[in-house]
Amino acid sequence: MIRYKCVVMYDGTNFHGFQVQPELRTIQEEIESVLRIICKCETKIYGAGRTDTGVHALGQVFHFDSEVDMPNWNMKNAINSRLPRDIHILTVEHVDMNFHARFSSHSKEYKYLIDNGEFNPLLANYRYFYRHKLDINKMIEASKIFIGEHDFKSFTKNHEIENTVREIYSIDFKVDGSLIEIVFKGNGFLHNMVRIIVAMLIEVANNRLSIEKLITIMNSKNRLLAPKIAPANGLYLVSVNY
Amino acid sequence: MIRYKCVVMYDGTNFHGFQVQPELRTIQEEIESVLRIICKCETKIYGAGRTDTGVHALGQVFHFDSEVDMPNWNMKNAINSRLPRDIHILTVEHVDMNFHARFSSHSKEYKYLIDNGEFNPLLANYRYFYRHKLDINKMIEASKIFIGEHDFKSFTKNHEIENTVREIYSIDFKVDGSLIEIVFKGNGFLHNMVRIIVAMLIEVANNRLSIEKLITIMNSKNRLLAPKIAPANGLYLVSVNY
Numbered sequence: 226m227i228r229y230k231c232v233v234m235y236d237g238t239n240f241h242g243f244q245v246q247p248e249l250r251t252i253q254e255e256i257e258s259v260l261r262i263i264c265k266c267e268t269k270i271y272g273a274g275r276t277d278t279g280v281h282a283l284g285q286v287f288h289f290d291s292e293v294d295m296p297n298w299n300m301k302n303a304i305n306s307r308l309p310r311d312i313h314i315l316t317v318e319h320v321d322m323n324f325h326a327r328f329s330s331h332s333k334e335y336k337y338l339i340d341n342g343e344f345n346p347l348l349a350n351y352r353y354f355y356r357h358k359l360d361i362n363k364m365i366e367a368s369k370i371f372i373g374e375h376d377f378k379s380f381t382k383n384h385e386i387e388n389t390v391r392e393i394y395s396i397d398f399k400v401d402g403s404l405i406e407i408v409f410k411g412n413g414f415l416h417n418m419v420r421i422i423v424a425m426l427i428e429v430a431n432n433r434l435s436i437e438k439l440i441t442i443m444n445s446k447n448r449l450l451a452p453k454i455a456p457a458n459g460l461y462l463v464s465v466n467y
Numbered sequence: 468m469i470r471y472k473c474v475v476m477y478d479g480t481n482f483h484g485f486q487v488q489p490e491l492r493t494i495q496e497e498i499e500s501v502l503r504i505i506c507k508c509e510t511k512i513y514g515a516g517r518t519d520t521g522v523h524a525l526g527q528v529f530h531f532d533s534e535v536d537m538p539n540w541n542m543k544n545a546i547n548s549r550l551p552r553d554i555h556i557l558t559v560e561h562v563d564m565n566f567h568a569r570f571s572s573h574s575k576e577y578k579y580l581i582d583n584g585e586f587n588p589l590l591a592n593y594r595y596f597y598r599h600k601l602d603i604n605k606m607i608e609a610s611k612i613f614i615g616e617h618d619f620k621s622f623t624k625n626h627e628i629e630n631t632v633r634e635i636y637s638i639d640f641k642v643d644g645s646l647i648e649i650v651f652k653g654n655g656f657l658h659n660m661v662r663i664i665v666a667m668l669i670e671v672a673n674n675r676l677s678i679e680k681l682i683t684i685m686n687s688k689n690r691l692l693a694p695k696i697a698p699a700n701g702l703y704l705v706s707v708n709y
Binding site for chain 1: 476477478523525547552553554555557585586587588589591593
């Protein structure tokens, strides 16, 4: 049995997220149906994490096991030649059977793109177009409260029952014309966490929320106090690190 | 009666081109159905030119006449608020009744994007991904034969019956990493002309066609000798000038 690690890029626009759901088009289902042909049997893939409907990936990772022993390059081409145009495998690698796409990862990087300029229909699926002026310096200042280890219970979907403590290593801002790119690095991210944090930062940048209030929300561990969420189309899973 | 000139941007991916066609989704039909609501009657728009299925526009121009007198800014917002996300009006202007989007234009600019690098599913609809190495210097050299006034009959769909003489003012190349951007400026372009020229330039860059043979094809005025066409998704109508 061989374990393959794959890095995959996808345009999330026309998918109902990564994870298989009955009757819906998902990234996992598309890849598994290709592997079923190549490996000649049901082949389950294990992703580093889920992405939601509309969320993109530049470097999502998954692994799968197969009896089929193929050089990395051939396996990559065999999969890509059968995948639809909105998914593309970047690399394939033989890995040790101890490797697990989800459990072996020690950090992840996400980025979120906000465009503060005129709406552009060619980028409509790839940025969050936000009309009102944003005070970037306020966003940067507010972002600092999230750095470090915190209980992010206020910033995830309520139904989470697991441990909600995560460590964010850095939140970096790059401004290029009307484009604001926010890069998040951390040991892991809860469901919807990046999008909820971005929505809160926008509230601060708009003077609708103070940084003091934001700290109170974090300490309250209650999602009801942070009810907003930024749209999925601005979010990218950039990389998963091992 | 007021004549309005509009500059419009669109993502051509999910349209069957600009011009109205029964039962198919077109840019003209989407805009006219919005104007029907705003102007409270059938309102025909006149485009500067057609674009085919999958071709994008950064600055297509059209005009329409209406009894409704609205400030430019309000008309822009009234239209945009009703348009789907893949079309967006950039500017609206009151113009003289002598202005005609098609007949008043004296030049147009198109660009074509070729990506010679790894396929990127997020850009699949916006660039022509071409795997084989291209000799850019050869393309630049070959492009020079098209500059100036020529009969482009070999480089347009055969059914054209009108005058096929056009003047190309310039063809400029910009290379940025794996991206090759080719910018065409001219007094007008025939149906499919840019895409056929791009396909021919790629043939030259691949050593499948000599520049001498390309000159022979131009002089032959016969499309059958230039049967290739580059994909629509790499083509952008950049601007129409008056």
